[in-house]
Amino acid sequence: MIGFIGTGNMGSAMIGGILKGGIYSPSDIIVSDASPEALERMKGDFPGIATSSDNKEIARKAEILVLAVKPHIYGPVLTEIGSLIPPTTITVTIAAGVTLEKMTAWLSDKHRIVRTMPNTPALVGEGMTALCPNGNVAAADLDRIRAIFSSFGKCEVLPESQINGFTSLCGSSPAWVFMMIEALADGAVLEGIPRAKAYPMAAQALLGSAKMVLETGKHPAELKDMVCSPGGTTIEAVSELESHGFRSALIEAVRVCTNKADFLSGD
Ligand SMILES: NC(=O)c1ccc[n+]([C@@H]2O[C@H](COP(=O)([O-])OP(=O)(O)OC[C@H]3O[C@@H](n4cnc5c(N)ncnc54)[C@H](OP(=O)(O)O)[C@@H]3O)[C@@H](O)[C@H]2O)c1
Incomplete structure (x- = not known):
């Protein structure tokens, strides 16, 4: 199951791409959001996906967990759910400035983390995303993440030192x-x-x-x-x-x- 915390522009663009590409079916997607209106919109836009107002539920259930909230919300969200994310979960970040080092501090050095940077054209299925996995991410894990980001554009694996460029x-x-x-x-x-x-x-x-x-x-x-x-x-x-x-x-x-x-x- 893939989980999203945050269902705004980027979260919903990603879910649209994933469903269109047939990578997951609606019953394999679970989302949470602080905004009840956003969750209602998700139910209407993507019938069959599971919604929750509880981020902890997503943290427990998701095998791939996408943190699709604004960068300044990462701290509060990871303080809330960090201890509930199993190290085997692939945690995906999409926020500028949220480094693998910061994520490791919030989670642990055992966790699988992929730092990514999508761009706005992802909203029309023509994104270009960089993927920076940490050392715990196996090749098969990375293939799964690549398939997700390829469903709404192109993606390339880059060393984290090149992410700002x-x-x-x-x-x-x-x-x-x-x-x-x-x-x-x-x-x-x-x-x-x-x-x-x-x-x-x-x-x-x-x-x-x-x-x-x-x-x-x-x-x-x-x-x-x-x-x-x-x-x-x-x-x-x-x-x-x-x-x-x-x-x-x-x-x-x-x-x-x-x-x-x-x-x-x-x-
Ligand atoms: N948009 C892009 O083109 C783009 C491109 C590259 C990267 N990104 C990155 O993608 C991330 C998401 O951006 P976005 O444009 O999709 O943001 P967004 O439209 O504001 O969506 C974020 C959603 O998360 C919700 N939220 C806020 N606090 C929360 C919490 N504690 N728990 C659960 N949900 C919470 C927000 O609800 P409220 O509205 O009620 O606060 C909102 O519905 C950001 O880190 C951004 O930097 C975006």
């Missing part, structure tokens, strides 16, 4: 991509394209470009070169972007974002 690259970058879509649409409006059409057009251009990287396996620079005909319009704009430090701005964005995450997690 990953969080910048995949957790924060959607904000920068949304800014890019907004700015491209402003440019289109300047050229007379109606705003309502400009946003989905810009988003589709980004989606298609991302798919080309994933599906052709070509280097992004090669794909860029394919669009730039000699003396053409695109290379004119590439030159303009370079003069404004476009690529360097993005490299710096990843760097400062990672530094800030290191600072906040006390690394």
Whole structure:
């Protein structure tokens, strides 16, 4: 049985993916939440799953336990249920700054823990998640966790030392991509394209470009070169972007974002 403590945006996105992917049936899922309204919503959205207002019940019953509450709620929740989680349970974290070391202090050095970092596109089934297992997680355990996160996107195992860089690259970058879509649409409006059409057009251009990287396996620079005909319009704009430090701005964005995450997690 898989249990979720917290059924907000991420908890419900994960449950939606798991059910859609057929990894668990509703009767194998149990959830708890501090909010009675959230539990009612879960019953309506996912008929057949078990709900409880008691986190302890989830801690006792779940073989895989997902802590889907905000980072500052981890302390109170683990103080409440930590002693009830068997070491054989695979405990999954999804919160920024909750390190394996902190989890070990709340549980024990015998517990199986997988620190993960999903991103917002998980809400539409296109997530990118990093998985950092501790030394007690066996290969078969990790396969089970991989199957869960693959049901709403892609996932990769990373050493925990790279999690803050990953969080910048995949957790924060959607904000920068949304800014890019907004700015491209402003440019289109300047050229007379109606705003309502400009946003989905810009988003589709980004989606298609991302798919080309994933599906052709070509280097992004090669794909860029394919669009730039000699003396053409695109290379004119590439030159303009370079003069404004476009690529360097993005490299710096990843760097400062990672530094800030290191600072906040006390690394
Ligand atoms: N949303 C994302 O795209 C995203 C991406 C990556 C990682 N994450 C991480 O995922 C975690 C969950 O985020 P979220 O956006 O899903 O949060 P959320 O929508 O606020 O959901 C959290 C749920 O947990 C409930 N809760 C609060 N205290 C509780 C307690 N003591 N016991 C049981 N349930 C409790 C909340 O109820 P109340 O509303 O009544 O407090 C709420 O229903 C966070 O750690 C976040 O950093 C989220």
